[in-house]
């Protein structure tokens with residue numbers, strides 16, 4: 654296993670994941686490096702199923718190991734919303750955040766707990782195997798935005814562990830503790846202990 658496709662067209666996400674799994678593979682490709690277009694419907698209500706579907710389809714199409722992720726934010730007071738629909742909760746990050754804050758209006762701090770969940774799937778076509786890894790980050794949804802780094806719901810997600818909002822962290826700080834960072838750390842431990 655020398656080559657791997659990181660199934661994303663997002664250059665930032667590609668760099669983040671590549672740096673996290675560096676050493677496990679020799680050559681890294683993103684979907685932007687490959688000319689064929691492969692479409693995958695992420696329409697399952699389960700993150701793990703979406704991640705596996707994407708990794709399997711892309712791995713089989715290109716005949717290489719493929720890594721795909723699916724993630725979301727779950728807010729307990731909202732019955733777990735936006736959850737698997739996190740990326741479609743509004744037309745852009747600003748709308749998604751204002752919708753979330755609006756739905757939480759009047760909810761006190763101690764009931765604003767939330768969790769970021771990430772599932773990362775690794776499909777290895779040569780072995781016809783797909784492995785899934787999980788990571789989570791617990792925190793609270795604040796009353797207003799803090800910080801300008803990161804993406805998505807980062808400006809309103811407060812981490813008690815770090816005593817900061819995610820958008821106040823550098824990419825390196827966020828990578829170590831984030832839900833995706835933790836899922837990828839589990840994947841790295843697995844690659845390290847699995848015979849090639």
Ligand code: IMP
Pocket residue numbers: 722723724725726739740749769803804805806807819831
């Ligand atoms: P996907 O896994 O790329 O489909 O993204 C799911 C959605 O969840 C993103 O579009 C964001 O809205 C949200 N999300 C996932 N991870 C993060 C994160 O680390 N910070 C902020 N928002 C996130």
